[in-house]
Amino acid sequence: MGLRAFLIKRLTEITVIFFIIMTVLFLLFRLAPGDPVERMVDPSMTPEDAQALRQSMGLDEPLLTQYRIYLKNVFTGHMGVSFHYGEPVTRILMQRLPNTILLFTTSIILSALLGIFLGKIAAWQRGGRTDTIMTIGALFFHTLFLPWLALLMIWFFAYQVGWFPITGMVSPQVWIDPQAGVVAKTLDVLHHMALPLLTLVLIHFGSYLLVMRSSMLDTLREDYILTARAKGLDEKTIRDRHAAPNAALPVVTSVGLSLAFSINGGALTETVFSWPGIGQELVFAISHSDYPLAQAAFLLIAIVVLFANLLVDVLYAYLDPRIRY
Structure with missing residues (x-):
């Protein structure tokens, strides 16, 4: 085909x-x-x-x-008017969408980079102490209940230590201050974003690590890895330039789908941290029976996920020349 x-x-x-x-x-x-x-x-x-x-x-x-x-x-592109807000639901979602993309796209990219880096090291040292510690750590964080971890992070880093704001995305006093410039406002958003971002990275990096480790172990058994060793290439070059790029293909698929699903804003995460995104708005719409707003949010998620699946399939074919449709 x-x-x-x-x-x-x-x-x-x-x-x-x-x-x-x-x-x-x-x-x-x-x-x-x-x-x-x-x-x-x-x-x-x-x-x-x-x-x-x-x-x-x-x-x-x-x-x-x-x-x-x-x-x-x-x-016709008219998704209706919100029962609660009395505004077009498209306008409401477009106001929340950038907040969701900022938080969840950043967390997925950081989680994937960390998982790929640690996964290839764990596979390269299979059976060793480093591999055992990384695998156990990945499984531990991956199986944590996200709301529990989020509340724990808020309790310790925001309430006990006071390093970060407890909830929200911005500090009103910063944004209404006429003297505050772009840098101050950007730093304020990053300050509020730190806790939810750290929580999401801790929860998700483990899955990428485990996928990368498993794929890397399969790749290391391929004939071209033996050929590279026979040519006298050093181990670091074989790991980083020959094995890792091919082993990362399943992770690319996982990242693509994760980016698509991130559009829903992780309803639990956004609700716990009061992050004004699609997920929090979706929870509000469902709890208040706001049909147009909830339907539009779910349809937006569905469209992105469906086309992300298609994009991942096509991208996979380009990344792996062995695949032909």
């Missing part, structure tokens, strides 16, 4: 999967318990006012009519 045929096939599959996801999301929120109007209605509001509000949201329409409106909005 040629690359063009492969792309057509995968795009067809993506279209079908996306349509199924849209339908499931629509039914999931409509059939879930809870009424968004009940969460918004003021105690002094009359039942007539509540019904008028429900009509303005289109919640009094039959389910099939709501579904047709929903599909039309999706394919």
Whole structure:
């Protein structure tokens, strides 16, 4: 199968999967318990006012009519208006998206670089003390419960030691200060970002280390590694220039998919650290039955994940000449 045929096939599959996801999301929120109007209605509001509000949201329409409106909005790029904020959901998500990308893309890249570096060292010293310590450490951090680690980091580094802010992304006093320049504001964001970033790196680097170690061990058994040794190349060159680049291919796939899933903002992480991103907004939308906002967030995640899978498949073929579609 040629690359063009492969792309057509995968795009067809993506279209079908996306349509199924849209339908499931629509039914999931409509059939879930809870009424968004009940969460918004003021105690002094009359039942007539509540019904008028429900009509303005289109919640009094039959389910099939709501579904047709929903599909039309999706394919015309109009994702609706948030029940809670009263603003277009696209605007709300675009305001939160850069915050999520900043935190999670940075954490994934740092985790991958650290995991690849330590993984190749662990594999090169298989069975030794270094390998044992790195493997146990990777398994320990990888299996930690993220909210527990996040709260522990906040308790120690923010509350006990006081090195970092407890929550949030910025300090209001810095951003409202007319004398504060770009450097001061950037440092303020990085200061708030340090704890969630460190937490995410500790949680995720272990998986990349273990994947890299396993792949590296398989690569070291290949014939071209024996040939490189027979040519008299030093061990560091063989490890870093011959074995590691090929062994890193599975890690590239893992990183690509992780970057795609990072768009959801890690709802738990953003909620614990009060980081104003997609994940925190998604939790809020679900808890307040804000259908348009929750649906738009999930659809954004689905689109990115589906096309990231396609991109990883194509990238893998370019990185490994043995793969042909």
